[in-house]
Amino acid sequence: MNILKFFTAGSVDDGKSTLIGRLLYDTDSILADQLEALQSSNRKNDDGTIDLAILTDGLRAEREQGITIDVAYKYFQTDKRKFIIADTPGHIQYTRNMVTGASTANLAIILIDARNGVVEQTIRHSYIVSLLGIKHVVVAINKMDMVDYSAEVYNTIIDKYKVLAQQLNLADVNYIPVSALKGDNIVQNSDRMDWYSGESLLHFLEKVDTDNLDKSQLARMPVQWVIRPQTEALHDYRGYAGRVLSGTFKLNDKVTILPSGASSTIEKIEFFDLTPVAAHAGQSVTLHLKDDVDISRGDTIVNASALPQESKLIEADLCWMDTRALDTSIMYLIQHNSKVTKCKISEILHKVDINTLEKHQADEFKLNDIGRVIVKTADALAFDLYDDNRANGSAVLIDSRTNLTVGALMFRAAVE
Amino acid sequence: MSTYNFDYLDELEAEAIHILREVAGQFEKPALLFSGGKDSITLVRLAEKAFRPGKFPFPLVHIDTGHNFQETIDYRDKMIQRIGERLIVGSVQESIDQGKVVEQKGKNASRNALQTVTLLDTIAKYEFDACIGGARRDEEKARAKERIFSVRDEFGQWDPKRQRPELWNIYNGKIHKGENVRVFPISNWTELDVWNYIRREKIELPSIYFSHEREVITRNGQLMAASPFLNMDEEDFIFRKQVRFRTVGDMSCTAAVESEATLIDDIIDEISASKISERGARLDDKVSEAAMEDRKKGGYF
Numbered sequence: 001m002n003i004l005k006f007f008t009a010g011s012v013d014d015g016k017s018t019l020i021g022r023l024l025y026d027t028d029s030i031l032a033d034q035l036e037a038l039q040s041s042n043r044k045n046d047d048g049t050i051d052l053a054i055l056t057d058g059l060r061a062e063r064e065q066g067i068t069i070d071v072a073y074k075y076f077q078t079d080k081r082k083f084i085i086a087d088t089p090g091h092i093q094y095t096r097n098m099v100t101g102a103s104t105a106n107l108a109i110i111l112i113d114a115r116n117g118v119v120e121q122t123i124r125h126s127y128i129v130s131l132l133g134i135k136h137v138v139v140a141i142n143k144m145d146m147v148d149y150s151a152e153v154y155n156t157i158i159d160k161y162k163v164l165a166q167q168l169n170l171a172d173v174n175y176i177p178v179s180a181l182k183g184d185n186i187v188q189n190s191d192r193m194d195w196y197s198g199e200s201l202l203h204f205l206e207k208v209d210t211d212n213l214d215k216s217q218l219a220r221m222p223v224q225w226v227i228r229p230q231t232e233a234l235h236d237y238r239g240y241a242g243r244v245l246s247g248t249f250k251l252n253d254k255v256t257i258l259p260s261g262a263s264s265t266i267e268k269i270e271f272f273d274l275t276p277v278a279a280h281a282g283q284s285v286t287l288h289l290k291d292d293v294d295i296s297r298g299d300t301i302v303n304a305s306a307l308p309q310e311s312k313l314i315e316a317d318l319c320w321m322d323t324r325a326l327d328t329s330i331m332y333l334i335q336h337n338s339k340v341t342k343c344k345i346s347e348i349l350h351k352v353d354i355n356t357l358e359k360h361q362a363d364e365f366k367l368n369d370i371g372r373v374i375v376k377t378a379d380a381l382a383f384d385l386y387d388d389n390r391a392n393g394s395a396v397l398i399d400s401r402t403n404l405t406v407g408a409l410m411f412r413a414a415v416e
Numbered sequence: 417m418s419t420y421n422f423d424y425l426d427e428l429e430a431e432a433i434h435i436l437r438e439v440a441g442q443f444e445k446p447a448l449l450f451s452g453g454k455d456s457i458t459l460v461r462l463a464e465k466a467f468r469p470g471k472f473p474f475p476l477v478h479i480d481t482g483h484n485f486q487e488t489i490d491y492r493d494k495m496i497q498r499i500g501e502r503l504i505v506g507s508v509q510e511s512i513d514q515g516k517v518v519e520q521k522g523k524n525a526s527r528n529a530l531q532t533v534t535l536l537d538t539i540a541k542y543e544f545d546a547c548i549g550g551a552r553r554d555e556e557k558a559r560a561k562e563r564i565f566s567v568r569d570e571f572g573q574w575d576p577k578r579q580r581p582e583l584w585n586i587y588n589g590k591i592h593k594g595e596n597v598r599v600f601p602i603s604n605w606t607e608l609d610v611w612n613y614i615r616r617e618k619i620e621l622p623s624i625y626f627s628h629e630r631e632v633i634t635r636n637g638q639l640m641a642a643s644p645f646l647n648m649d650e651e652d653f654i655f656r657k658q659v660r661f662r663t664v665g666d667m668s669c670t671a672a673v674e675s676e677a678t679l680i681d682d683i684i685d686e687i688s689a690s691k692i693s694e695r696g697a698r699l700d701d702k703v704s705e706a707a708m709e710d711r712k713k714g715g716y717f
Contacts, residue, residue, distance in 0.1 A: 003424045070579065072560045073553045075606050082424045084604060096581055103583040224437040227470040234469055241466065243434040243585075272465040282422060284433035284466070297441045321581045335586055338441060394584045403567075403590040405580040 005084045007101045009125035010111030015142050019180035026187040029076035071101045080206040095368035096321040102132040109138045114147045118160045120355045127354050130168040137173045145179040151195040176201050219247030219303035220392050222337035239286035245391040250278045254304040258382035264289040298339040300382050308382045311414035318373045322406035326365035336395040342378040386410040425613055432601035436466040439546050439599050442589035446474040446546040452488035453664035455550030475502035479535050481527040482509040483645040483666040491622040506538035525647050526669040536572045546597045554606040564603050570594035615680045624661045627675045632657050638671035
């Protein structure tokens with residue numbers, strides 16, 4: 001059994017919370033006391049049934065305003081998979097929350113209200129999915145009950161969406177007609193849409209192959225911590241602790257340590273009381289090298305035959321996440337895995353109108369703005385392009401005045 | 417087509433170890449908050465996997481309400497001896513004796529809320545800049561939105577509106593002096609995940625998690641262990657029941673559930689079939705729908 005992390009984009013009006021509530025409810029993932037709280041709440045649907053959306057509305061302000069303003073993580077499991085949902089708000093003022101929720105997901109569910117079809121926010125949500133490199137997309141055409149479960153309505157919508165998917169380079173797009181409110185095609189296949197021969201949403205989620213583990217050959221491990229017991233018995237013990245970002249390290253592999261460029265060979269791989277012959281993407285391990293090289297936190301151990309790029313000047317997509325606008329005259333901190341260094345945004349190449357996908361010139365970057373910039377770093381970063389290696393192609397910007405995380409960066413090219 | 421076996425527990429474990437090592441790398445004076453409950457016991461196991469054969473780069477901190485189950489304290493002391501790490505105890509009784517907090521009165525009195533003061537004092541005294549806790553997002557809906565690195569101001573307050581975006585596996589632990597960060601490495605685990613992990617790793621737990629016969633009373637529809645810490649009067653009727661506890665909190669606010677589960681397998685079966693979520697057995701959350709949110713804003717774990 002493995003984990004599928006998925007992200008849902010959509011607004012309250014699309015019935016997103018109802019969809020998630022329905023998944024939890026129909027998979028028996030709502031516990032009795034939560035159900036009791038739900039039933040005692042005075043929010044009900046028009047027909048008197050419980051409002052499943054309440055299940056995903058966490059904070060009080062959200063309950064008061066009836067909107068989702070942050071990323072809420074929800075968990076459920078079937079006998080096939082464990083699921084982690086990043087539930088995010090869909091309005092444009094919460095773009096940063098969507099970007100956050102999308103950053104860890106392997107699959108996105110885009111909700112479309114069958115009555116409205118592909119609208120501005122569909123474009124926006126799909127753009128974020130493509131920007132964050134989510135490879136698998138499910139387009140759930142919701143509220144089919146409101147359009148008499150019409151195949152024609154459904155087909156018109158997916159024809160329109162296919163054009164958008166192509167424009168955004170979305171590779172694996174799947175379409176499912178649903179009614180979250182009535183439960184059609186969520187867990188059980190609906191008998192009200194005979195014309196749809198595909199799977200229910202849950203069955204699809206259970207079996208989709210998500211490349212959960214990065215299959216790239218780019219073996220990378222940022223060093224988080226050096227284990228040095230310095231005891232009598234372990235006097236010379238020196239282990240480099242970290243999580244393999246991507247690829248595989250094997251015993252006797254030749255490795256390079258960046259930024260120093262030093263070379264060595266993997267002598268031992270440790271995982272607590274085990275000494276495996278290989279360390280794979282996703283695993284947290286301790287590596288031992290044959291040579292005594294100077295390595296500390298912030299360094300990256302990489303496969304010597306597939307080196308990352310190294311540059312102090314990087315072209316990147318930026319999503320701005322702070323209420324205080326980007327200031328191109330000041331220094332920020334950039335955090336790339338375990339490495340932190342100073343940086344500046346030296347140039348804004350363009351901004352994207354995420355409702356229309358049009359690019360335009362800009363000299364300011366405000367909350368929720370997305371566009372292409374040049375980042376100039378104090379120390380060179382050892383990185384891969386985001387599309388090749390998500391884990392080593394991303395970074396965050398930190399404002400050292402407030403210590404807040406103010407930007408998300410996806411590396412697109414080394415400049416020079 | 418993965419060529420190696422890396423199942424959901426391996427993935428959760430690897431993520432938690434990564435988070436613990438980020439704490440070690442990013443902070444000067446971290447601490448691990450240890451309650452004696454299964455979640456913090458799981459954290460200790462994860463810390464062993466993250467840092468052995470080295471020492472933990474942090475002490476364990478136990479906020480002792482003085483109303484703990486004796487079994488928990490015995491377990492704690494035995495475990496500390498086994499792992500050979502440093503334990504710091506913050507005493508709620510001391511906070512009461514110093515007049516910093518006042519004991520609650522009445523039938524539902526509990527020291528649970530008083531812990532916050534002792535915790536904040538302990539953090540201030542030792543200047544901890546990061547406190548690792550065993551909270552999980554599936555426990556409660558306010559927690560569902562909390563970050564893995566959750567910044568608290570110098571009053572220990574959590575501001576849900578000012579949370580930092582947390583992207584990919586990058587954790588921003590930068591703080592100003594006086595602030596500290598609560599870190600939750602098992603945020604993405606569910607109760608069942610924790611139990612499955614404990615079974616897989618053969619981790620020993622305090623005996624109160626397993627079925628035993630105990631003197632109890634009924635309070636607000638729930639079974640409470642009869643103890644000197646519970647304000648009882650002649651209306652309370654003490655009887656014996658076969659019970660176990662699903663969480664380890666204070667004796668005054670942790671309800672027992674009727675159970676015959678004597679083995680971890682039984683417990684996992686019981687939870688899989690159960691219809692009461694874990695925090696449902698905690699009276700302190702019942703006060704209002706926003707109870708947890710309010711307590712977290714005030715500096716609670």
